[in-house]
Amino acid sequence: MNRSRTLHFLLIIGFVLTGLSSSLAQNQLVQKGDRLYDNKEFAAATNYYEKHLENSEDIATKRKLANCYLQMQKDTEANYLLESIVSSSEVNAKDYLQYATLLKRVRNYEKAKIYFEKYAELVPEDKNISKLILSCDLINELQDDQLYSIKSISLNTPQSDFASGFYKNGLVFVSGRKNNTSNQVDGRTGEYFLDMYFSEKSGDNFLNPESFSNDFNTKYHEGPACFSANEKFIFFTRNKGTLNLEGKSELNIYTSRHNGRDWDKEEIFQFSGQSYSMGHPSISADGRHLYFISNMEGGYGGTDIYVCRKYGFSWSHPINCGPTINTDGNEMFPFIAEDGYLYFASDGHIGFGGLDIFKSIFEQNEWTYPVNLGPPFNSSKDDFGYLIQKNKEIGYFSSNRNGSDDIFEFIQNPEKIQSLNGLLIASDNKQALKDVEVTLMDNLSREKSTKTDGNGLFSFDIFKGKNYSFIVSKPGYKIKRILYFASSDSTELKQLNISMDTTHWVPFKGNIIDQFSARAVKDASIQIINQTYKSNSFCITDDYGDFEQEIDPSKTYDIIIQKEGYFTKVINSYQYQSAKFEQIELQKFSTNQNMELYGVEYDADSWKLKENTIAELNNLAGLLKVNPHISIEISGFTKQDKGRKENNLLCEQRAKVASEYIISKGITPNRIQYKSAGYNSGRSALVVKLTEAF
Structure with a gap:
């Protein structure tokens, strides 16, 4: 009897030890896999996770194995695991997002949209999710046209x-x-x-x-x-x-x-x-x-x-x-x-x-x-x-x-290429027009440009079955946009005949000078952009800083003036008024140059942006937007001395809030630094230093 009890006890101990040994072995598999996973050795980690899951339904390991498969481009295996995970009672928002992303990758857009929406219900603050849902609807519009x-x-x-x-x-x-x-x-x-x-x-x-x-x-x-x-x-x-x-x-x-x-x-x-x-x-x-x-x-x-x-x-x-x-x-x-x-x-x-x-x-x-x-x-x-x-x-x-x-x-694809020939003539006397600038546009994207020859002819190689537009421009004539709709049949294209109406163009003249020395700025680039057609014309200042370019006075223009070592200047919505000589000043810059924002105002012990301060910061953001090669550092000052510690806290907060406001206007964060400058009764509350200027 005692022997029987002893044998029974030993069997129980054996089963327990076997179970513990098996559990320990399973844990060791996960631990080895985790070490490799944390080191991003996904291929090696996969072996341990797969062995562990032969005898386990551990969802944490499933998630890691699914990610290994995704990193290794094993979409079929990842799909099987993620489908199991999103059906589990332990599913979370990240699981839905990962599964939806995989479904989109395997072109199951309809099902992907369902799981993106499930994720959106759990994480409505994710601003990117609406774009992902929209992409599932829009992506079918981009079809392979075999061009x-x-x-x-x-x-x-x-x-x-x-x-x-x-x-x-x-x-x-x-x-x-x-x-x-x-x-x-x-x-x-x-x-x-x-x-x-x-x-x-x-x-x-x-x-x-x-x-x-x-x-x-x-x-x-x-x-x-x-x-x-x-x-x-x-x-x-x-x-x-x-x-x-x-x-x-x-x-x-x-x-x-x-x-x-x-x-x-x-x-x-x-x-x-x-x-x-x-x-x-x-x-x-x-x-x-x-x-x-x-x-x-x-x-x-x-x-x-x-x-x-x-x-x-x-x-x-x-x-x-x-x-x-x-x-x-x-x-x-x-x-x-x-x-x-x-x-x-x-x-x-x-x-x-x-x-x-x-x-x-x-x-x-x-x-x-x-x-x-x-x-x-x-x-x-x-x-x-x-x-x-x-x-x-x-x-x-x-x-x-x-x-x-x-x-x-x-x-x-040579089978999809065809030549489109065109002729530009004056509408009044039917004479061929040479040196007309012809720009081929594809979905508002500039593809090619050419000029008509002495006989008014031009030619482009275009894709069959594709719609285009042309912009034709010549001083003394009205600029035109022509829509070209592809023919449904494969017949040879007929010559495109375009007539242009005369109109009075005027010389846009000006002089570029240095803002402080009043000296002429030579070799400055003037870019004149027609707002209606988004077409550009260029000219360069001569040794005296003078420039001249013919424009259509009935149009509105944006003008961009650039010169190395100077702030870029942009004149928006310029309309020709008279034949006056425009004088434009450019401001020179140098690295470590300081700019006082004199219009900045704060209430005592406050960093809240007031109306005048916002106006100054808007001007600064505008300057940075048209000068993407410039980086700045904003220093905060106070004119009231409350002790070094309080001064620094206040000034740093002023500079920080100002920086965040400029970033909110579309300026990239890595172009802006800020710091506290402390008490100084003679300085503006905000001072800007050019830390990088090329």
Whole structure:
């Protein structure tokens, strides 16, 4: 009997120990997975989470495994898990948002909208959710009109491959394929660390790729890169794997010069190496603007697009491209084309899902609203890394629409191209008009410009089945906008005959002088913008500061006057009154220059903005808006001495509230600093110092 009881007791102990052992093993699986997950080694963490969930329904582990799948582009597996999670009684708002985002990525827009709306009910304060819901309705309007044909290029491998930049007669690209510089595998992706490669193009084919540079490619991640127009300078991204105080690995930009034989040793770009990331560089054709992404403080979301301007041998402090370009999501992979268009990828603007490719141009002193390129460039997956050659006939972009990141080549579909010819004549005598400026517009986006020849003729290659508009302009004639509607049949296009009515144009004359010295300002640029047609004309001041440009006196214009070293001046809604000679003053600036805001008023011990103060701050915001290359520091003062501590608290609050007001007017936060300056009976309550001025 005693033996039987002892045996029974031992069996119970055995079962308990087995259960404890099993539970301990399960916990160890989760702990190992969590360590890898926290280090963003998602591919490695997946194995432990999957084993744990074989015997568990733990929703926290399901959430982490679903995120691993999403990071690894395993949408089918992620969909299965998230569908289970949103059906659970433990579902939360973030689960709805993540599931809706995945559904949108796999093009199930109707179902995605349902779960975006579920999220909105729980988190109504999220300002971005209305845009996501709207995108599910609008995205079907962007259909593939087959104007471009795309193909996956031969350089692609099962690993990640994405385009980086044009170089010589070929392409520099980034790849996670097996390489000779690193035997390490990235735990986040399960691929080798990224390196840069070069492949020369022969005809329509790419030759075998080779390492771009054994000096640049290291055991860390390298790429993407860009090159100056003369290909003597390179800027490239490197992730050295070092962690910041938050445990995140940061990107840095490096640069090097080609000495005629080889590349010099790379140097870190002057604003890199800080407690934030900088990467994905793209330099303008004139070498004066370097665009890149960063998560530095003062942005709008995850990563924003910034620009540094070069004057002489100096680069300006990074300037955020502003809220028209940047969102509370991620903007990445900028590419500044030779025609001035900025192409970039974003998951914050309305798109198909994941990253989509957009374009914008800086004209009339501001960025135009970004245009989604639509299919075939954008899909429900991540699309990015857009590159296009000067003639716009061939280009590349990258996408993970087929599973892993691949490079795609696109060309204009020759079957969709046709020539549209036109003739400009005077309506009174039917004579052909030469030197008429003809601008082809596509959805208010300027596509091409040309001038009529001696016989009044012009020609554009356009896409079949697409609607356009034309703006025609010539001094002495009324400016016209002509709407062109595509024909429904495929017959050859007839010549477009356009007659222009004469009208009286007048010379807009003026003189630009320095505000303080009254000396002539030569080589100042005057941009005259017709408000009706948004067409531009330009002129430059001569050695005496004089300029002259013919305009239609019946129209209203915005005039932008620019000169390096001076504040940009904008004259809005200018209407011609008489033949008087306009004299316009420009104010010179210099770094560390102080500007007293004399109209600022505060009640004693108050930082509340009064009417006069708001007016002064509106003027300051206007100045910053038309001078995007300027950064400032606002100092707060008080004329009543209440002791150092109270003085500093009051003055800092005044400067802070003033800064926040200016930011609310659309000025990017990283352009404004503020501080307390304390008691000074002789100073204005707010003083502005130019901390950066190029």
